[in-house]
Amino acid sequence: MRSVNADSQRVTHGRTPVPRPRGTYHGRALPMRVPDVLRRVAAPAGLMAAVAGAFAYVGAVDPNEPGHYPVCPLLRLTGLYCPACGGLRSAHAFVHGDLLAALRDNAPAVVGYVAFAVLWTVWTVGAARGRPPRSAPGPVVLWSLGALLLVFTVVRNLPFGFWLHP
Numbered sequence: 001m002r003s004v005n006a007d008s009q010r011v012t013h014g015r016t017p018v019p020r021p022r023g024t025y026h027g028r029a030l031p032m033r034v035p036d037v038l039r040r041v042a043a044p045a046g047l048m049a050a051v052a053g054a055f056a057y058v059g060a061v062d063p064n065e066p067g068h069y070p071v072c073p074l075l076r077l078t079g080l081y082c083p084a085c086g087g088l089r090s091a092h093a094f095v096h097g098d099l100l101a102a103l104r105d106n107a108p109a110v111v112g113y114v115a116f117a118v119l120w121t122v123w124t125v126g127a128a129r130g131r132p133p134r135s136a137p138g139p140v141v142l143w144s145l146g147a148l149l150l151v152f153t154v155v156r157n158l159p160f161g162f163w164l165h166p
Contacts, residue, residue, distance in 0.1 A: 037128050044124040051116070059095030063088035080157050083108060083149045086166025105166045108152055 061068050074082045086106035093101035094113060102110050123133055156164035 040127045041124055044127055055095055058088055058091045063092050083153045
């Protein structure tokens with residue numbers, strides 16, 4: 001007697017078959033198909049294309065020359081440096097391989113570039129292997145990063161923090 005159960009699987013002799021793990025056929029792993037891998041890495045590839053385009057533009061158009069980019073509104077209105085002040089100059093120096101100038105212009109931005117590269121690589125490898133992306137960082141990590149940026153901003157605007165000015 002053959003029938004179909006609620007999962008639309010064939011049932012033989014009144015017994016429900018044991019479900020197999022995804023991506024296997026009779027206990028053996030199925031080979032990865034190229035279209036599946038390309039579909040899974042489409043989002044990481046799109047993000048990298050956008051970031052590479054932005055870095056290419058900043059690398060080609062020098063932010064040290066006035067008139068190419070708008071001035072930071074906080075700096076213009078208050079004279080205070082925000083945590084992102086110097087970020088474009090830092091990105092320009094980073095693209096041109098001048099790591100010391102990039103760190104001098106905005107050190108947290110350089111740390112952010114490297115962190116982005118590491119996280120993007122982990123995401124892309126996981127996506128290519130069919131693993132779901134990991135969840136967002138916990139509140140402790142986010143609050144710690146916020147506190148570090150706040151301390152950086154305050155110190156760079158104090159008289160003794162002149163060495164952190166972009």
